[in-house]
Amino acid sequence: MCGIVGFTGTHPAAPILLDGLSKLEYRGYDSAGLAVRDGEKAAEVVKAVGRLKNLAEKTDDGKALPGTCGIGHTRWATHGEPSQTNAHPHVSGNCTGSGSGKVESEVVGVHNGIIENYKELKQKLEHNGYAFYSDTDTEVAIKLVDYYYKKYLHDPIDAISKTMVRVRGSYALELMFADHPGEIWVARKDSPMIIGVANGETYIASDVPAILKYTRTVYYIDNLQCAKITPGEVHFYDLNGDEVTIEPTEIKWDAEAAEKGGYEHFMIKEIHEQPKAVGDTLNSVIKDGRIDLTEIGLSDEQIKEISSITMVACGSAWHVGMACQYVIEDLTRIPVRVELASEFRYRRPILDPKQLVIVISQSGETADTLEALRLAKRSNIKTLAIVNVVGSSIAREADNVFYTLAGPEIAVATTKAYSAQLAAGYSLAVQFGKVRGTITEEEYSKYIEELQSIPTKITKILEDKERLQWFASKFAHIHDAFFIGRGIDYAVGLEGSLKMKEISYIHSEAYAAGELKHGTISLIENNTLVIGILTQNELYEKTVSNMVECKARGAYLMGLASYGKYEVEDQCNFVTYVPTIDPHFAASLAVVPLQLLGYYISVARGLDVDKPRNLAKSVTVE
DSSP, X not given: OOEEEEEESSSOHHHHHHXXXXXXXXXXXXXXXXXXXXXXXXXXXXXEESSHHHHHHHTTTTTTSOOSEEEEEEEOOSSSOSSTTTSSOEESSOOSSOSOEEEOOSEEEEEEEEETTHHHHHHHHHHTTOOOOSSOHHXXXXXXXXXXXXXXXXXXXXXXXXXXXHOOEEEEEEEEETTSTTOEEEEEEBSOOEEEEETTEEEEESSGGGTTTTOSEEEEOOTTEEEEEETTEEEEEOTTSOEEOOOOEEOOSOGGGGSOTTOSSXXXXXXXTHHHHHHHHHHTTEETTEEOOTTTTOOHHHHHHOOOEEEEEOHHHHHHHHHHHHHHHHHHOOOEEEEEHHHHTTSOOOOOTTOEEEEEESSSOOHHHHHHHHHHXXXXXXXXXXXXXXXXXXXXXXXXXXXXXXXXXXXXXXSHHHHHHHHHHHHHHHHHXXXXXXXXXXXXXXXXXXXXXXXXXXXXXXXXXXXXXHHHHHTTTOSEEEEEESTHHHHHHHHHHHHHHHHHOOEEEEEEGGGTTTTGXXXXXTTOEEEEEEOOGGGXXXXXXXXXXXXXXXXXXXXXXXXTOGGGGGTOSEEEEEOOOOGGGTHHHHHHHHHHHHHHHHHHTTOOSSSOTTOOSSOOOO
16 A cells, blocks of 8 residues: 655656655555665665655755665555654665665665565574564565575576565565666566656656656556566566566556646545546447447347346445445346455355456555455456556456546545446446346436436536535534435445545444434434435435434434425435436435535544545555
């Protein structure tokens, strides 16, 4: 979940590395560090605890670190507390301090991932005379590279390959060797890494936004490969040391999409980008009033043969699956299960050869989701990925891919990627229903028309957000919030509750409204905020009844209803409305006020909206 960058070329490296890290700080912000080499001189390492600005100040925005080759890191702590000593880069020498300053070590490196067998490896290295100054698994990995580097006559390929064989876990490694000036060596297993080339210079990063302003030509290094990076060139090698060929990919994202563009935070910018993200995703498959899944690779024959669907995801992507479950089952009559990827992996799931496993991930690198995909593939089950990042691990390994067109999402709390994933799920549901004959031609056309109305209706909600801002300021200091709903409204509540808790740090839970009386209602007391989601006409009255029960016990009620349901104001203390839409697709509208509510409460509490504590954007480790 950390962010790594690298550069080698003709320009000063440190300012480029700091700029790249600023685009990756959403991946980790406990500490940060740089290692830069000036020609054949030893690398100079500088580290700082806390946000990236501390490192920028320490290096005078990079000007205090001369040299045109370097690596950088922003940390989300896994092994070892946040400290200057535990910050990356790490060095192979037996330092008594933190590994900062001019270092004469053979190897300097940074790492994203987790080394699962680091204790075993550490004992091996201690027996061979190595001493350790940090509590990190990364220092172990760097020193293991150094051990093999010396054992195999200073050959980086052999040293890295032997390390990759010995290490268990995930990693994206960047390494600089003392006697290889101007070179950066990288290796990857299950952690993201891209390499960009332009104008005789080469860039390395965990994610596209870090290098988007410099180049659109990138390489996605495969699992269990390493690479030699020199100015303007990349050479890839497999575990046997044989050179392999990887074709470049052109990034289509606009560089400005990774900037705030005048908004106070990335999150509010990305909330406002949802109409475009949803529209672009829908338009990628809707052609002349029909849904065309040709580019995704699903034929009508394959759709007709599907016996069941399992949707596997984590976090907000799992909430997408929960909402889509209702839609897919109702429109296609195909049984659907929604699984947490972290649980799916570890319980011998029963898989049918005619089943379809759909994995959902914004980054395409989510560790548990990736492993769930691999489990399905080992069982010869057909897989479909819904992902936002072209060339990501999940996109490369799935049988079929439905790309969402949300563009780069920088805020840790997802908004537009969630909405684009919903749009993808809806498209599959409608087309599957048409192909399998469970919806009529008239219904098919009506559903497509409703889908195409979503962007305009989201825009309408965003134009009327001031009342939510006022409401959020009034309730910024509550201690507990409960989101309740039935059916799709319950699925929306899960996402609304997550938005509340992850960026405002308010205790928040989502419940299927009918479950309140089975224990949870005992937690309701005076001024507890209860948010009822009321977009499903058939379930509306039942949910209102559950809300009234909470009100009788002192709760403050907020209702979220469709236009026309104004009678709910008689029961609720505050009501916000969304445009009317076919109930199957109501989640796309109902989630927007809940995103805004979480955002405005966080702002009112004076919190860091884009970088909430203890969280990182992409969970690439277990």
